[in-house]
Amino acid sequence: MSKTIKVAEIRDLLPGTGKVVQADGHEIALFNIDGEFFAIDNICSHSGGPLCEGFLSADIVECPWHGAQFNVKTGAAMCPPATADVRSFPVKVEGNDLLIELGIPELLCTS
């Protein structure tokens, strides 16, 4: 089950830039790579740096705090000091709107 939330408009994000957006209590880094949009957690898995403020080169963002790199298309950690991936979220374009699809964790059943 998932939830789709409008987080920005296309004009808010020039190619080659990133921006932090809020979606249902999540802080998400949204990037425009040559007109394609990608979303990952904004919080670096190493020590909480703001990934939206990192240097973006092709599809790699470098955390501004200690230099870990992440693939913005997949959230994969590409180099130390980060060893854990960050979550990535599908981005939909509807007209001028950018929407992020958030997965909703399934409830655990206890008996």
Ligand code: FES
């Ligand atoms: S907080 Fe991102 S590399 Fe340390």
